[in-house]
Amino acid sequence: MAEKQTHTFQTEVSQLLDLMIHSLYSNKEIFLRELVSNASDAIDKLKFETLSDDSLVEGKENLAVYIDVNKDKKTITITDNGIGMTEVEVNKNIGTIANSGTKKFLKGLDEKQAQDSNLIGQFGVGFYSAFIVADKVTLVTRKAGTKGKKGTQWTSNGKGKYSTEKVDCLDFGTSITLHIKADEAEFLDEHRLRGIISKYSDHITVPIMMIKHSEESKDIEYEAVNKANAFWTQDKADLKQEDYDEFYKSLTFDFEAPLTQLHNRVEGNLDYTSLLYIPSKAPFDMWEPKRKGGIKLYAKRVFIMEDNDELMPLYLRFVKGVIDTADLSLNVSREILQGNKVVDTIRKASVSRILKALEKMAKNKPEKYATFWKEFGMVMKEGVVEDFANKDKIAKLLRFATNKSDDATQTATLECYVKSMQKDQKAIYYITAETYESAKGSPHLEIFNQKDIEVLLLSDRVDEWMVSNFGEFDGIPLKSIAKGDLEDLDSKEEKAKKEKTAKDFDKVVEKMGKNS
CATH class of the missing domain: 3.40.50.11260 (Rossmann fold)
Structure with missing residues (x-):
């Protein structure tokens, strides 16, 4: 084992940890939502990378998130066989907060806002939520595709410092072990954890596995405890509003139901499905120039990317959702998306649907539209300048x-x-x-x-x-x-009166000139 190195957390991380530990007491269960979401993202990233290099999965076929509880040791371990991290990435991703918008936001966060667990996922630092219920966290990770069987272990009690060291690590991916605080023992109950997964993570497309307890077999077997389906592929007729709301919450970490959603299946020259949501509240970073886009792009149900300006114009950056198409190559890159005819067509159709939905809302549900305008009116004003093709439509929405x-x-x-x-x-x-x-x-x-x-x-x-x-x-x-000039304000009578006054004035001046 290599020498252990001790590091000091960035100031903003220490501030965030303090908020996690002392402010989020009313909804502690969100720690599992955050860690499962991170694990799922890691698997999505690996799936994308394997499109060009299938050796990365090292022969493994079943990519999943595993959750294990050890009541004797009072630990919960969340393991994924996703992309994993190098030691450099561990220090970069966990020791610091690089996003300037997040730093600025944390500085202005008051105690009441800190209690809003929805914000944790929104600014992308959900890993630290582990310290809400744990007094020690150990992370072991190995980047997929790295030579050898050495990984990185990260350990911290959340009190200003953390340590890293090289360790033996047979499998790629990441394993996070939470040493649960004495007064948080409720989370060592597997039924409690299954309930949290059902509540927040049911629609995550990656299987979330827990041990299946059976009196018939002594062998350890795992079973999926979430639906793990692509929600947007389901028939609209089979879905209720509550289903749409729950998927929205799992997708965005927004606890408030959206104002509306647009679910469309298009077949013909193009084959794609879009599920787009208009939130009821503006995100805290809506005016940050480097904020992430809200649309996740899938190709044949395989996650491709989400932070891309080609999917939605800037003035609709508040729109959240999923676009899944069969007409894009699975190894599409950000560069290929620029000027791509498929993406351009989907984008134009999506923008048109959103504007029509807003027009309909303004006409039929003015109170709901007033809520929308209060939250997003300022960014919509950008549209009359940025989107010339839809300028007239947007102008009517102002x-x-x-x-x-x-x-x-x-x-x-x-x-x-x-x-x-x-x-x-x-x-x-x-x-x-x-x-x-x-x-x-x-x-x-x-x-x-x-x-x-x-x-x-x-x-x-x-x-x-x-x-x-x-x-x-x-x-x-x-x-x-x-x-x-505001002369056009004058009526005909006023203009005539002004003209007469001017002529009279000219006559007086002329007469004075003759007398001088």
């Missing part, structure tokens, strides 16, 4: 506050604005400001209020950029009341 609004709630549509325009009005007027209150109190509004002309009050962070690139709606230009 909502604004105006000088006729009672408060800052954005409810006015451009269509309604146009219908209520004054007879001689030639533009859609707007004003931008840092806040709604500043816009509402602008002196520029005085003449518009006097003439009962509606003005859009724009105070979102994207508004200035949006209107400068938007141009027009329904052939009518957008015009800032703080810039340019």
Whole structure:
């Protein structure tokens, strides 16, 4: 055995561990959800790698997650025969938090937010949830495809430091042993663990195995304790709303039910299935430039990738779900996806379905759409600039506050604005400001209020950029009341009066010139 090395956790990791141990007391069972999800991801990654190199699996046919309980030693061990990690990867993935968005988020996290276990999975550090129920965690891992039978062992009690060392490791993959705290003994009950798996991980496509207890046989046998099916391949007629909600929660780690889902099976020139969800809450990192995409891409039910901008435009980055197609090669790469006709067609169809669903929601369920707009309105405003092909459709989905609004709630549509325009009005007027209150109190509004002309009050962070690139709606230009000539506000009578005043003034000036 090589020499043991001791390391100090990055500051953010220590902060996160403290949150895990002291704040997530109300929903401790999520530790199993997180560790099983990580194990499943590791197997998905290995399956993808074996498409180009089947020697990586070293002859193993059954890839699965195994959960073992030892009541005498008070341990739970979660083992996967997935991709595994090198020592460098262990230190990188477990000793530090590299994502800047996660670091920023942790710094601003208050105690109440820390108790939201949903956030743990969202910022991708679920491994540390092991310390909610364990006072010591040991991880042993070997990267698939590495020469020799040496792996890396990682050990920590979660109190600022961890150690790594080289150990003998016959199998590739990762094994995590949790030494359960004395007051968390309930999790040493196998029935309790099976219930947690059924609740959170039933639809994970990898089998989750536990020992099958039988009086007839003394041999150790394992049985799958989850359904392990590709949920999206099931017939819509056989699924209830609760089924869709549960799959959404297992897919996203969001405890709140989504606003709606779109489940489609397409056959013909293209063969694919899409199951897309619109969440009811915006993710904490929606404005992070390096945030991961929310769509998982499968080819013939084999997971390919999820963090790819080709699957969904940036302004729909909040959409979650799965796209599974038979028309992509299993060894597709990120580079191949760029400009790929299959992906382009699926993307266009998916965007069209989402926009139609939002249009239908706005028309038939305005209260639900108001919830959607409150959470995702700002990113939707990006769409009128970024998605030229769908500009008009997106523009009709936009909502604004105006000088006729009672408060800052954005409810006015451009269509309604146009219908209520004054007879001689030639533009859609707007004003931008840092806040709604500043816009509402602008002196520029005085003449518009006097003439009962509606003005859009724009105070979102994207508004200035949006209107400068938007141009027009329904052939009518957008015009800032703080810039340019506003003479078109005058009625014919007012224009005639101004012209007469100007002529009279010119006559007076001319007469004064003659008398001088």
